[in-house]
Amino acid sequence: MNIILIRPNMGDYRSADAMPPLAMGILAARASRHQVRFFDDKAEAIPPGLEADLVALSVETFTARRAYQIADDFRRRGIPVVMGGYHPTFLPEEALQHADTIVTGDAEGAWERLLEDAAKGRLQRIYRGDNQARLDDIRIDRSIFAGKRYAPVELAQYGRGCRFVCDFCSIHQFYGPRTRTRPAEQLRDELAGLNSKRLLFFVDDNLFSSRPELDALLRVMTPLRRHWSCQISIDVARDSALLDRLAAAGCRYVLIGFESLEPANLKQMRKPWNQVAGEYRRVVAALHARGIGIYGTFVFGYDHDTPDTIRRSLDFALESRLDIANFNPLTPTPGSALYDRLRDEGRLLSPQWWLDPDYRYGDPIFQPRQISAGELAEGCFEAKRAFYAWSSIVRRVFDNDTPFSWFSRSMTTVANLISRREVYRKQGRSLGT
Numbered sequence: 038m039n040i041i042l043i044r045p046n047m048g049d050y051r052s053a054d055a056m057p058p059l060a061m062g063i064l065a066a067r068a069s070r071h072q073v074r075f076f077d078d079k080a081e082a083i084p085p086g087l088e089a090d091l092v093a094l095s096v097e098t099f100t101a102r103r104a105y106q107i108a109d110d111f112r113r114r115g116i117p118v119v120m121g122g123y124h125p126t127f128l129p130e131e132a133l134q135h136a137d138t139i140v141t142g143d144a145e146g147a148w149e150r151l152l153e154d155a156a157k158g159r160l161q162r163i164y165r166g167d168n169q170a171r172l173d174d175i176r177i178d179r180s181i182f183a184g185k186r187y188a189p190v191e192l193a194q195y196g197r198g199c200r201f202v203c204d205f206c207s208i209h210q211f212y213g214p215r216t217r218t219r220p221a222e223q224l225r226d227e228l229a230g231l232n233s234k235r236l237l238f239f240v241d242d243n244l245f246s247s248r249p250e251l252d253a254l255l256r257v258m259t260p261l262r263r264h265w266s267c268q269i270s271i272d273v274a275r276d277s278a279l280l281d282r283l284a285a286a287g288c289r290y291v292l293i294g295f296e297s298l299e300p301a302n303l304k305q306m307r308k309p310w311n312q313v314a315g316e317y318r319r320v321v322a323a324l325h326a327r328g329i330g331i332y333g334t335f336v337f338g339y340d341h342d343t344p345d346t347i348r349r350s351l352d353f354a355l356e357s358r359l360d361i362a363n364f365n366p367l368t369p370t371p372g373s374a375l376y377d378r379l380r381d382e383g384r385l386l387s388p389q390w391w392l393d394p395d396y397r398y399g400d401p402i403f404q405p406r407q408i409s410a411g412e413l414a415e416g417c418f419e420a421k422r423a424f425y426a427w428s429s430i431v432r433r434v435f436d437n438d439t440p441f442s443w444f445s446r447s448m449t450t451v452a453n454l455i456s457r458r459e460v461y462r463k464q465g466r467s468l469g470t
């Protein structure tokens with residue numbers, strides 16, 4: 038078959054922060070008997086009038102409207118469309134209005150069954166991936182990424198799932214209670230084929246899935262002498278010896294979800310454990326002292342938030358010289374406990390906001406309690422603008438006595454420039470075409 042893989046963007050425009058989507062590389066590797074072409078809407082325009090036997094789209098909530106428009110165009114021309122990823126997994130019936138078939142959960146196994154059926158002209162409506170299967174056969178065909186405009190990073194995955202259940206997050210719902218990791222030696226063999234001069238980013242939701250699994254990874258990474266980054270839960274900072282080992286293994290950046298400075302908000306979002314490593318300032322200092330940069334993320338809109346909590350979080354981010362940061366309005370996506378709670382409380386302003394032609398990126402989606410919806414949207418955008426002001430970038434990146442290497446400082450500079458650009462480009466954009 039002649040198969041086209043597409044990663045849709047939020048709208049018909051190109052992004053400055055596009056990175057190669059591993060899901061597409063996985064699909065390509067498992068369809069090697071077919072002729073596969075890949076188009077990344079985030080990095081390139083999709084040529085009009087493409088012909089194929091099958092089109093497969095990876096769909097997230099923010100990209101659903103655009104994905105449906107792309108799918109409708111192919112289907113009008115009689116070309117069958119498959120959708121997979123988070124959004125179709127959580128809302129299969131909605132996705133099936135724009136797709137001939139969907140895959141829920143993991144691609145591995147389900148995608149091969151689908152391809153066999155498609156080749157025989159017997160596509161079923163739904164294929165269910167096995168989200169409990171062992172991760173010992175992850176294969177990624179990265180040749181499909183060649184020549185596309187991506188940020189200069191290499192992506193890899195050690196595991197799937199997270200041991201926590203934060204109420205705004207889709208991960209637990211998607212993967213279930215178990216976390217899974219690959220054999221670390223298999224990952225090492227994969228890394229050998231990647232550009233070692235580039236920063237490596239582990240896309241895992243929480244690299245600290247368990248102590249033995251993190252230990253196994255660090256044992257493999259240390260001799261490789263690579264620079265890498267990851268998302269990790271803050272409880273890793275409880276153990277200073279573990280932080281030493283992270284740094285020694287080449288970890289140069291961590292994304293940490295600080296989320297809120299208000300204990301009552303952390304409790305409400307089911308993340309009270311975020312305080313187990315002590316004060317946030319102490320955690321930042323401990324990481325910086327080891328040459329590890331921090332991407333801190335904050336979310337606003339929980340019941341104890343006021344305009345003042347946004348300002349205080351910005352002050353904390355600036356004073357502690359976070360290397361990168363994000364200040365997002367709380368976004369209830371389907372599949373999260375938060376979405377169900379706000380819907381049941383009648384607080385969603387537009388229950389299917391991802392399909393709403395009036396929705397704009399950055400808009401509030403629900404009615405907060407102690408801050409108006411407008412103040413929430415404006416406060417988050419203002420915090421992003423202040424954090425990525427030129428003077429703030431210069432102060433945070435260069436005016437500090439942290440033991441960062443030349444490599445780290447240049448990576449941080451590039452990341453700040455890209456983030457600054459994306460803050461202005463994304464804000465206020467409608468979803469879809």
Ligand code: B12
Pocket residue numbers: 046047054055056057058059060063064093094095096097098099100119120121122123124140142143144145148194198206207208240241242365370371372
């Ligand atoms: C890395 C990452 C990013 C990177 C982008 C990386 C890249 N390649 O471009 C950055 C930082 C830029 C980013 C941005 C955002 N992200 Co993001 N991101 C991730 C993260 C952590 C990993 C993605 C990844 O590579 N996974 C590994 C691959 C192998 O897994 P996968 O994509 O899920 O694919 C598997 C299955 O889903 C399935 N599958 C997927 N697609 C398809 C298609 C078909 C046809 C088939 C058969 C199967 C299939 O098969 C794959 C293998 O089993 C995920 C969480 C996660 N665990 O996936 C969040 C996640 C996808 N992001 C999320 C969000 C919300 C965002 C933002 C909107 C945040 C914001 N407020 O701005 C933005 C914008 C996204 C956009 N589309 O424009 C949410 C999406 C939730 C939802 N309901 O849609 C997630 C799930 C995080 C979360 N905790 O909730 N993100």
Ligand code: SF4
Pocket residue numbers: 199200201202203206207208209242243270294
């Ligand atoms: S720690 Fe991160 S990945 Fe895990 S449930 Fe919370 S937000 Fe989601």
